[in-house]
Amino acid sequence: MDGVPRVPEQRGPEESATLRFGVLGPVRAWLGEEPLATGSPQQRALLAALLLREGRTATASELIDALWGDDPPPRALAAVRTYASRLRKILSPGVLVSEAGGYALRLRDARSLDLAAAQELATEAEKAKNAGDLCHARQVLSKALALWDGEPLARVPGPYADTQRTRLEEWRLQLLESRLDMDLEQGCHAEAVSELTALTAAHPLRERLRELLMLALYRSGRQAEALAVYADTRRLLSDELGVDPRPGLKELQQRILRADPGLAEPSAPAPEPSAAPVRPAQLPATVPDFTGRASFVAELSEVLASAEGRVMAVSALAGIGGVGKTTLAVHVAHQARGAFPDGQLYVDLQGAGLRAAEPETVLGSFLRALGTADSAIPDSLEERAALYRSVLDGRRVLVLLDNAKDAAQVRPLLPGTEGCAALITSRVRMVGLAGAHLVDLDVMSPEEALSLFTKIVGEERVASEREAALDVVAACGFLPLAIRIAASRLAARRTWTVAVLAAKLADERRRLDELQAGDLAVKATFELGYGQLEPAQARAFRLLGLADGPDISLAAAAAVLDLPQEDTEDLLESLVDTSLLESAAPGRYRYHDLVRLYARACAERDEHPPSERAAAMSRLLDFYLATAAGVYAIERPGDRLVDHLQPTGTPGLTFANRQAAWDWLYSEAVPLLACVRQSAEGSTLRRAIDLLWASVDLAESGANSKEYEAAATVLRDAARDAGDVRAEGRTSVVLSNARLFSGVFDRAYSEAREALQLAEAADDPLPSCWAANILGSIAFYQNRYADAEGYFSRAIEKFRGCGDLAGSASPLCNLSRIHLATGRADTAVVLARQGTDIYQTLGHTLRGANGRYALGMALGKTGQHDDAAAQLEEALRVFRDSRQRLWEGMTLCRLAEVDLEARKPGRAASNAEMALTVLRGIGGEWRRGHVLTVLGKALHGIGHLGRAQVCWRDALEIYEKLDSPEAAEVRGLLTPVAAA
Numbered sequence: 001m002d003g004v005p006r007v008p009e010q011r012g013p014e015e016s017a018t019l020r021f022g023v024l025g026p027v028r029a030w031l032g033e034e035p036l037a038t039g040s041p042q043q044r045a046l047l048a049a050l051l052l053r054e055g056r057t058a059t060a061s062e063l064i065d066a067l068w069g070d071d072p073p074p075r076a077l078a079a080v081r082t083y084a085s086r087l088r089k090i091l092s093p094g095v096l097v098s099e100a101g102g103y104a105l106r107l108r109d110a111r112s113l114d115l116a117a118a119q120e121l122a123t124e125a126e127k128a129k130n131a132g133d134l135c136h137a138r139q140v141l142s143k144a145l146a147l148w149d150g151e152p153l154a155r156v157p158g159p160y161a162d163t164q165r166t167r168l169e170e171w172r173l174q175l176l177e178s179r180l181d182m183d184l185e186q187g188c189h190a191e192a193v194s195e196l197t198a199l200t201a202a203h204p205l206r207e208r209l210r211e212l213l214m215l216a217l218y219r220s221g222r223q224a225e226a227l228a229v230y231a232d233t234r235r236l237l238s239d240e241l242g243v244d245p246r247p248g249l250k251e252l253q254q255r256i257l258r259a260d261p262g263l264a265e266p267s268a269p270a271p272e273p274s275a276a277p278v279r280p281a282q283l284p285a286t287v288p289d290f291t292g293r294a295s296f297v298a299e300l301s302e303v304l305a306s307a308e309g310r311v312m313a314v315s316a317l318a319g320i321g322g323v324g325k326t327t328l329a330v331h332v333a334h335q336a337r338g339a340f341p342d343g344q345l346y347v348d349l350q351g352a353g354l355r356a357a358e359p360e361t362v363l364g365s366f367l368r369a370l371g372t373a374d375s376a377i378p379d380s381l382e383e384r385a386a387l388y389r390s391v392l393d394g395r396r397v398l399v400l401l402d403n404a405k406d407a408a409q410v411r412p413l414l415p416g417t418e419g420c421a422a423l424i425t426s427r428v429r430m431v432g433l434a435g436a437h438l439v440d441l442d443v444m445s446p447e448e449a450l451s452l453f454t455k456i457v458g459e460e461r462v463a464s465e466r467e468a469a470l471d472v473v474a475a476c477g478f479l480p481l482a483i484r485i486a487a488s489r490l491a492a493r494r495t496w497t498v499a500v501l502a503a504k505l506a507d508e509r510r511r512l513d514e515l516q517a518g519d520l521a522v523k524a525t526f527e528l529g530y531g532q533l534e535p536a537q538a539r540a541f542r543l544l545g546l547a548d549g550p551d552i553s554l555a556a557a558a559a560v561l562d563l564p565q566e567d568t569e570d571l572l573e574s575l576v577d578t579s580l581l582e583s584a585a586p587g588r589y590r591y592h593d594l595v596r597l598y599a600r601a602c603a604e605r606d607e608h609p610p611s612e613r614a615a616a617m618s619r620l621l622d623f624y625l626a627t628a629a630g631v632y633a634i635e636r637p638g639d640r641l642v643d644h645l646q647p648t649g650t651p652g653l654t655f656a657n658r659q660a661a662w663d664w665l666y667s668e669a670v671p672l673l674a675c676v677r678q679s680a681e682g683s684t685l686r687r688a689i690d691l692l693w694a695s696v697d698l699a700e701s702g703a704n705s706k707e708y709e710a711a712a713t714v715l716r717d718a719a720r721d722a723g724d725v726r727a728e729g730r731t732s733v734v735l736s737n738a739r740l741f742s743g744v745f746d747r748a749y750s751e752a753r754e755a756l757q758l759a760e761a762a763d764d765p766l767p768s769c770w771a772a773n774i775l776g777s778i779a780f781y782q783n784r785y786a787d788a789e790g791y792f793s794r795a796i797e798k799f800r801g802c803g804d805l806a807g808s809a810s811p812l813c814n815l816s817r818i819h820l821a822t823g824r825a826d827t828a829v830v831l832a833r834q835g836t837d838i839y840q841t842l843g844h845t846l847r848g849a850n851g852r853y854a855l856g857m858a859l860g861k862t863g864q865h866d867d868a869a870a871q872l873e874e875a876l877r878v879f880r881d882s883r884q885r886l887w888e889g890m891t892l893c894r895l896a897e898v899d900l901e902a903r904k905p906g907r908a909a910s911n912a913e914m915a916l917t918v919l920r921g922i923g924g925e926w927r928r929g930h931v932l933t934v935l936g937k938a939l940h941g942i943g944h945l946g947r948a949q950v951c952w953r954d955a956l957e958i959y960e961k962l963d964s965p966e967a968a969e970v971r972g973l974l975t976p977v978a979a980a
Contacts, residue, residue: 019092019107021051022114024168025149027156029091036090042067043083045158050096050105051113052164059102066160115168118144122175129182135371138182145175173203180212187376187387189219190920194913200229201906201942204236211249217947218256218263224953226256228946236943278371282346283400284326286334289455292448293328296439297335300328303437304336304398304421313421314414315437316404316430322481323441325425326402333400333423340421342395345369347413351405351426359412363388366399366413379921385412393417401425407432449473449483456487457498465498472498475505485580489532504531530580530602540571541580542607543616544589545599548678549671551590556671559623559650560616619650621679621687624672626652628694631661635697635882638842640804644766645690658845662882665697669704676711680718689715689731697846699738702886702922709738716751729758733767736774741886743924749778766807769798773811780818781926783965789818809838809847813854820858828858849878853887857894865902869895889919893931896938905941912938929958933970949974 022028027044029036038044049066050058058066064076073079084103088096097104110116121144128137152168153161176199183192196213203209210233217226230245230253237243244250255263303315317325333344345366349357363384367377370391378384396419404410404426410433414422430436444452453473454462462469476482490501533541543560544552552560558568572589575581580599582590591599607613626648633642635658655661665672672695679688692712699708712735719728732755739748756771776791792815799808812835819828836851844851856871872895879887892915899908912935919927936951952974959967 019095020112020114021047021107022149023048023051024114024118024147024152026154027051031092038090039083039086041155041157042079043086045156045161046080046083047087048153048156048164049158049160050103052115053104055104055106055110057100057102057104059100062102067158069159114147118147121147125178129178134182134185138179138186141175141179141182145172145179148172173206173209177208177212180209184212184215184219187372187391189216189376190917191373191375192216193220193222194910194917197913197939197942197944198906198910200944201909204943205240207233207237207246207249210245211252214249214252214256215263222950223256223259224950225947227253228948228950229944230256231946232944235945278343278369279341280343280345280369280397282369283333283337283344284330284346286331287327289452290327290331291452291455292444293324293331296328296441297332299439300332300423301335304332304423305339313437314424314433314435315422315439316424316426316433317439317441318426318429322479323443324480325441327480328441329400329402329423329425333398336398336421340396340398342397343370344398344400346400346402348402349404349409351403351409356405356409359409360384362413367391370397375917375920381412388413389416392420394419396420398423404430406430443478444480444483446470446473446478449476449478449480452480452483453487456484457491461490461498468498468502471502472505475502530598533575533580537571537574538602538606540568541575541599542603543613544572544581545591545596546603546613546617547620547671548674550674551588552671553668554587554589555653556620556623556668557589559619562616562619562650617675617679618684621675621684621691622648622650623652624668624675625687625691625694626650627664627668628652628672628691630654631665632694632696634658634661635846636806636842636844638844639806640802641694641766641807644764645694646687648687659881665695666883669695669698670707673698673704673707673711677714680715681722685715685718685722685724686727686730689719689727689734692734693730696734696737697882697884700741700886701882701884702741705738705742705886705922709735709742712738725758726762726764729755729762729764729771730767732758733770733774736778737770740774740777741923743926745778745781745926749775749782752778765798765802766804769795769802769804769807772798773814776811776814776818780814780821783821785818785822789815792818805838806842806844806847809835809844809851812838813851816854816858820861825858825861829855829862832858845878846882846884849875849882849887852878853891853894856898860894860898860901863901865898868898869902872898885918886923889915889923889931890927892918893934896934900934900937900941903941905938908938909935909942909944925958926962926964929955929962929964929966929970932958933966933973936973 018032020030022030027038027048029038029047038047045067046063049063060077060080063080064072067080068076084096084098095106097106107113111120121140125137125141125144128134128140151165152172153165156165180192180196183189193213193216196209196216200206200209200213210229214226214229217223217229230249233249234245237245252263300315300317303313306313317329333346337344347357347362347365349362351357360381363381364377367384367388368374370388372387372391376387378387392415394417397415399413399415399420399422401410401413401422401424404424406426407430410422410424410430424430424433424436429438429440431438443449450462450469450473453469457469472486473483476486486501486505490496490498530538530541540557540561544557547556547560554565554569554572557572558565561568561571563571572581573583576583576589580591603613604610625645629642629645630652633639634655653664655664672691676688676692679685679691692708692715695708698704712731716728716731716735719731732751736748736751736755739745739751752771752774756768756775759765759768759771772791772795776788776795779785779788779791792811795811796808796815799805799811812831816828816831816835819825819831832851832855836848836855839848839851852871852875856868856875858868859865859871860868872891876888876891876895879891892911896908896911896915899905899911912931915931916928916935919931932951932955936948936955939945939951940948952970956967956970956974958964959970
């Protein structure tokens with residue numbers, strides 16, 4: 001790399017082994033981990049000059065020129081000798097040597113200088129990039145850049161230091177541009193916008209940074225802003241230098257105007273930095289006793305082998321449940337792995353169940369498996385499908401789509417690129433899937449069926465009872481799953497003979513050969529396995545099938561069965577052995593969708609007394625409610641909500657710390673919300689509502705806000721149908737709160753107003769406190785400040801009347817924002833401190849961050865910018881640690897506002913850009929409009945006038961669509977820009 005300082009490896013005394021130096025920041029030295037005093041500025045200048053001589057000798061006159069240039073002091077030579085003598089005493093013996101009338105540093109290892117280490121890393125990154133390994137190149141380059149600690153040679157005087165400082169800073173920018181270029185090649189365009197915005201503000205005339213920013217914005221779907229960057233750049237270069245942008249920038253502008261497809265996606269999308277490319281290997285394990293199907297194996301293998309050189313190879317297997325579609329597909333896929341060196345993807349599409357997997361959800365998991373960062377995954381199905389095909393371009397990947405519902409579900413999941421293949425299983429024939437190779441899978445032949453049975457049971461047992469074995473496989477209808485279940489049961493019971501099993505199957509109630517096809521055959525197969533279960537196993541099989549969630553944890557299953565976890569685990573593992581239950585992950589279990597339906601049928605038929613079914617689901621609801629209340633209490637000590645929840649008869653889990661509590665809440669979110677929906681009736685309705693209330697963080701974080709709101713809607717409707725005023729009031733609180741966080745203010749307001757009326761009518765005090773606080777928040781967002789102040793004051797009184805000190809902190813902090821908006825900044829600080837002090841006194845970590853959020857905003861408006869930023873930075877740390885994406889994004893936006901107040905528009909632009917990225921898809925359009933407005937102000941402050949105008953226009957469109965009063969402010973911002 002031309003012009004880059006290089007320090008060759010040198011050898012010196014053994015004593016210098018632990019001596020280290022830094023020039024990529026202040027000039028410093030360490031002996032081991034202990035810093036050394038490097039003396040006066042001139043003495044550090046001498047040390048820097050010697051370090052940057054790359055081990056060569058510097059004459060006295062050269063050092064004098066380096067320190068003082070053309071105007072040395074009268075005793076310059078004596079001063080140089082003095083500095084050298086002092087340094088020699090500080091450094092290890094033999095490091096600073098005198099020779100040929102000058103001085104030199106003899107370092108044992110060149111890497112003991114941070115500059116040399118950075119050079120070595122940069123060289124390694126260049127090699128990795130040339131080899132096509134962008135992941136490793138980016139990772140190594142990031143390590144090199146991390147060695148900078150501020151301005152190189154900081155506060156070192158002299159002309160030599162000035163020259164070197166300029167050169168080192170230029171080199172850093174070159175490395176940074178190279179890393180950012182790789183960021184864009186790896187699909188991290190959304191994340192790069194924030195950094196590039198700040199860099200272009202700091203280096204406004206650096207055209208390469210502007211070019212990268214244009215490309216990042218365009219790939220983030222912000223074409224108008226990308227074009228505005230070019231317009232801003234052309235105007236700036238003309239005003240400052242009287243020149244036009246270089247040809248490359250002009251060409252990029254033209255390509256953006258043409259919507260050049262070559263710009264739409266990275267040329268080589270890749271995962272986040274890692275030591276090696278991500279190669280997913282998601283295929284389930286193949287069964288060791290796979291039997292027969294030779295013709296199908298050969299047929300499918302031939303199709304998959306043809307993927308090379310073709311656009312795509314697709315095979316679709318169809319057949320009844322239990323016929324062995326998945327087993328065959330997995331077996332063939334494993335055999336074909338060598339032809340797909342870039343990995344294999346697998347998903348169960350749950351097509352036979354009531355809730356088939358959504359293609360956009362599957363695409364999200366596939367993209368993550370292929371190394372795409374969460375933040376780079378778009379929201380819409382079409383965008384995800386396009387990115388998925390782009391990521392697979394140039395790769396050879398096999399995709400196994402198991403248990404598909406129909407062709408429509410499958411189409412977005414097909415790779416569509418040369419060298420890739422898809423293998424699909426379904427209960428229906430994929431006649432609507434163009435170009436697919438269709439295979440109809442029938443039951444086994446008698447010979448194959450007997451062979452499979454023999455492999456599982458053992459040759460010795462079958463050989464002596466061959467006729468009985470033939471009776472068994474015939475009674476199983478030669479259905480592979482039925483044969484496997486029957487043989488597994490026999491293998492597990494050494495006292496049974498094959499004839500005993502055959503006699504059991506002779507009962508017409510279990511004779512599978514009487515069932516012709518379809519689900520009945522599957523049901524008969526499951527009946528065989530179920531009939532051979534021990535009583536405790538059968539009870540567990542029946543009751544666990546009642547829960548709606550996609551899977552169930554061991555702890556939740558123990559609650560359903562009312563058993564200790566150890567006994568529950570033994571039962572569940574025994575059911576896994578019979579293939580009636582699957583182990584989704586350590587400590588988690590799930591049913592195949594058809595098995596779940598069968599288990600429920602068994603529960604309706606066999607569970608006595610019938611009330612035990614309701615009791616089991618009640619225990620599951622109690623478990624979730626008790627545990628969620630515990631999580632709420634850990635995060636909010638002293639909060640009275642837990643005292644107002646319905647009592648539970650089943651204990652919940654306890655957690656050692658808040659992190660473990662958060663882990664449980666988010667890992668259980670989907671089955672928990674499924675339990676809420678399933679419990680929306682009768683005696684469980686009120687507890688279901690309270691469970692949703694105690695799990696409010698699922699809505700507030702943004703992680704599960706849509707599912708949470710949908711569950712709340714179901715409960716609200718159920719409460720209305722039941723005529724339960726108390727239940728309806730509570731669920732209206734929950735629903736209005738969810739809609740507040742999702743930015744649907746009008747609907748949230750009507751729900752909250754109704755909640756307040758219902759809660760007061762039912763004499764249910766805490767929901768009325770919450771409802772008043774929510775109404776105040778919505779009125780604030782709608783700029784109805786007088787109404788908001790009244791609601792917040794009412795909420796404070798209500799919380800205090802309930803003895804809920806923790807609850808009163810929230811409306812106090814919210815009231816602070818009203819004072820702030822109405823010009824009472826000093827009292828806003830007082831109110832925010834009162835709320836924050838309450839949270840701190842009670843030990844509220846997360847709610848304390850909400851208090852700091854309000855306090856930081858208030859301090860910013862009173863000119864206390866450093867204190868404001870400190871409060872917001874601490875709040876941001878907590879929100880990130882607590883996975884509260886909504887609050888993380890809004891805190892970044894508030895930091896940007898404080899930066900603007902402090903006249904730091906570059907930093908404001910960076911924070912606002914990060915806020916925009918974090919809030920993508922959550923928080924609602926109003927919040928997006930607010931962030932765009934702030935971003936526009938920051939961009940205007942750094943001279944990006946065109947981009948600012950684009951942001952404000954987007955914000956105005958949002959506000960006008962919402963009929964929001966903020967539209968007037970944005971119009972005012974746009975007017976002078978347009979006039980200019």
